[in-house]
Amino acid sequence: QVQLVESGGGSVQAGGSLRLSCLASGYMNRNYCMGWFRQAPGKERETVATIRRYGSTWYTSYADSVKGRFIISQDNAKNTLYLSMNSLKPEDTAMYYCAARLWSCPERNTNDGYWGQGTQVTVSS
Numbered sequence: 763q764v765q766l767v768e769s770g771g772g773s774v775q776a777g778g779s780l781r782l783s784c785l786a787s788g789y790m791n792r793n794y795c796m797g798w799f800r801q802a803p804g805k806e807r808e809t810v811a812t813i814r815r816y817g818s819t820w821y822t823s824y825a826d827s828v829k830g831r832f833i834i835s836q837d838n839a840k841n842t843l844y845l846s847m848n849s850l851k852p853e854d855t856a857m858y859y860c861a862a863r864l865w866s867c868p869e870r871n872t873n874d875g876y877w878g879q880g881t882q883v884t885v886s887s
Contacts, residue, residue, distance in 0.1 A: 764788040764876040766860045771881030778850050778885070784843040784860030784878060795867035798834060798845045800856035800883075810834075810858070811845065812867045827853075850885045857882050 863875030
């Protein structure tokens with residue numbers, strides 16, 4: 763069983779930065795794909811970024827809305843997934859969730875895999 767716990771959320775002004783962390787416990791091997799997702803009140807959950815490893819190469823993907831501003835990374839030694847968020851905008855305000863799934867990446871429209879409880883990010887103008 764895998765458990766995911768997010769941290770690092772908070773309130774920040776537009777243009778500011780935050781770094782989210784997701785600590786994973788339980789057995790996870792390199793065949794897991796991990797990702798960050800977010801959901802704002804009244805809106806559907808959306809994919810922010812995903813990361814997976816093939817051999818020695820890491821592959822990442824980002825939503826168009828965060829490209830160039832957010833960076834997803836993973837520290838296997840610490841069992842931790844990160845999301846570095848820069849140049850934050852009010853529209854980035856949402857609950858951010860960490861997710862992990864074996865073989866294929868987590869998807870925004872299913873709960874397959876493992877999901878954390880979320881951490882709130884609020885960006886004021």
